[in-house]
Amino acid sequence: MKKTALPLLPLCLLVIISVFTACTPLPGGSGSATSASGPLPALQTLNREYVSNIRSVQLFPDDGTATSQLRPAVTTLNSQNQLVLHFDDLQQDRTDYAVRILHCDFNWQVSRLSTMEYLNEYNEYPITDFSYSYNTRQPYVHYQFEVPAVKLSGNYVLAVYRNRNPNDIVLTRRFMVYENLAPVQTHLVAAPGGTRLQRQQIDLEVIYRNLPGIVDPTTQIRVVIRQNQRWDNAVMNLRPTGDRTGSYQLEYQLFDLSNAFYGGNEYRFFDLRTVRANGQNVGSVRLDSVRNRLDAFLLPDRPRGTLAYAQRQDINGSFIIENQDFTDPYISGEYADVHFFLKAETPLPWPVYVAGDFSNYLNIPPYTMQYDAELGGYRADIPLKQGWYNYLYLTGNKENALSLEGTFSETENFYEVFVYYRMNTKPADLLVGYSTLSTGRGR
Numbered sequence: 001m002k003k004t005a006l007p008l009l010p011l012c013l014l015v016i017i018s019v020f021t022a023c024t025p026l027p028g029g030s031g032s033a034t035s036a037s038g039p040l041p042a043l044q045t046l047n048r049e050y051v052s053n054i055r056s057v058q059l060f061p062d063d064g065t066a067t068s069q070l071r072p073a074v075t076t077l078n079s080q081n082q083l084v085l086h087f088d089d090l091q092q093d094r095t096d097y098a099v100r101i102l103h104c105d106f107n108w109q110v111s112r113l114s115t116m117e118y119l120n121e122y123n124e125y126p127i128t129d130f131s132y133s134y135n136t137r138q139p140y141v142h143y144q145f146e147v148p149a150v151k152l153s154g155n156y157v158l159a160v161y162r163n164r165n166p167n168d169i170v171l172t173r174r175f176m177v178y179e180n181l182a183p184v185q186t187h188l189v190a191a192p193g194g195t196r197l198q199r200q201q202i203d204l205e206v207i208y209r210n211l212p213g214i215v216d217p218t219t220q221i222r223v224v225i226r227q228n229q230r231w232d233n234a235v236m237n238l239r240p241t242g243d244r245t246g247s248y249q250l251e252y253q254l255f256d257l258s259n260a261f262y263g264g265n266e267y268r269f270f271d272l273r274t275v276r277a278n279g280q281n282v283g284s285v286r287l288d289s290v291r292n293r294l295d296a297f298l299l300p301d302r303p304r305g306t307l308a309y310a311q312r313q314d315i316n317g318s319f320i321i322e323n324q325d326f327t328d329p330y331i332s333g334e335y336a337d338v339h340f341f342l343k344a345e346t347p348l349p350w351p352v353y354v355a356g357d358f359s360n361y362l363n364i365p366p367y368t369m370q371y372d373a374e375l376g377g378y379r380a381d382i383p384l385k386q387g388w389y390n391y392l393y394l395t396g397n398k399e400n401a402l403s404l405e406g407t408f409s410e411t412e413n414f415y416e417v418f419v420y421y422r423m424n425t426k427p428a429d430l431l432v433g434y435s436t437l438s439t440g441r442g443r
Contacts, residue, residue: 040167045108045157046231047360049171055140055335056321056358056385057087059147059158059173070318072229072416073175074434083147083175085158086321086330088385092139094132095162097170099125099145103428104155106222106420107236108174111154111428118152127160131331137292138335153179153431154420174231182221182419182433183207191260191409198407200439201260206240206419209248211432213424217250218243222429224418227261228316232361233401235259263411263439264402266312267356267390270298274324275334275386285336294336296384300377301342301393309408311440314390316414318357321387333386340369342378342393342404347371351396352378352404358389363396412440 041050049057059073062084075083089095103111103118115123129144147158158173159166184206191199202225208217218240226234238259242251252259271279275294278284283297326332340354352369353359359367359382369378378393393404419433 041169043159043169043172045102045104045110045172045174047173048362049360051170053090054170055088055090055383057085057171057173058321059083059085059175066320066322069320070315073173074416075175075177077153077177077179078149082149085145085147085160085173086142087160087171088133088140088142090138090140090335090383092141094130094141096164097127097143097160097162098164099127100159100161100166101125101148101150102157102159103150103152104157106155106224106418106429108155108157110157113152113426113428118150118154119148120151121148134328134331135326136332136334137287137294140335142330144330147175150177152428153177154429155431176418176431176434178418178431178434180433181210182421184417184419184433184435186415186417186435186437188437188439191257192255193257195257195260197409198262199257199260200263200409200411200413201257202415202417202437203253203259204417204435205252206250206433207248208250208421211421214421215424217248220422220424221250222420222422223252224420225259225261226416226418228414229357229416230317230361233261235261261413261415262402262407263409263413264392264407265304265309265405265411267314267317267392268301269314269388269390270338271388272296272336272338272384272386273322273388275336276325294334295339296336297339298341301340303342303344303393303404305403305406307406309406309410311410311412314412315388316412317355317390317392319387319389321385323386325386329386335383335385338382338384340378340380340382340391341375342369344371344377347378348395348403349397350400353394353396354380354382354391355394356389356391358382358384358391361394363394369393410440412438414438 060071061081103113127145131142133140156175160171161169187203189201189203190196191201223238240250241253270281275285281299283299286295321329323329323333353363353367355361366382369380394401415437417435420429421432422429
């Protein structure tokens, strides 16, 4: 990648002193801060882009291979394999961006720790690694940032802001740093009740022998489970069903479905790695000469809620930035307006949206679909960079979120278990255990 290095910006002591220590939302929004264009958005401790020109955001442990883009933003304390942030700004000129890092509790509330307790440096990191797009119809600037090492394990939020204004936030991303202090044993079991054909239950045991100064493990230890790197349906603060004090082991074998996930269905996908031919599930790629913009029309989709389960290879909702037309996908990848269409004779009583890692599973524009009575279905137009994408059609009704896709216990899914420990001497949750489990055919 062609890189342009800039001199480090001078540190602003006033910004350093005003550390984010309150619970979300943080200063910068709801009228608390404004710019020439109006009120600034409030920072939220979730994966989100706050302005429309920021696209293709990824945060992962980068080992130099394309498949590293599929790995979750999780690393060990003192790891040599750093997390790397990638994102594009759909503008021709470079913008002055910087990063701030926030330590959070298990439930993603900003912790009461001072930055000196979890960082080795001042909490202001200029992004100096950037490259201009090359020979693309949509000009953009690609930015890359290596996440600095932290002192403590736990949940973290990386906030990117512009023009030296910590309130002018453009994106936030969650990442986790863990220690191997509490081993986790996971088991896929049949869900109880009449939903066993639709759900996948994760039972587990946490061994806390090595945790220092523990008094009451049932209250000091908290467990979180997520499916396919999603936070919108994660199980938060799972309570133990037993404590074997003799073997220092907490058991989580519940019968109330609190640790049972709907299996869902295998993800839909499309291949946009080339714009010179139609990839899989891409009906056509056209050039709009008036706008000098590419349009990629996907093959029409149909609801799968009433169909039988069919095994299909997927990447569990992730996406890979890749370009088969040129060598460097990060600066040579074209952007296209990708047109999704889901056939439906009548509109549903709930909102319908396109969901995947590229949308952060958020039901917001441009991912919210609009019903077109003339065409007889839902449509959405989403600007996406060349690559391979997974997606689902979800509804805005929690009980019927998977009505368009179906849900099966056979579905292959990727689960992660996070174990947090609240010490009596420190007002923060440390991430002391991490384990993964794949269901179905394996990942």
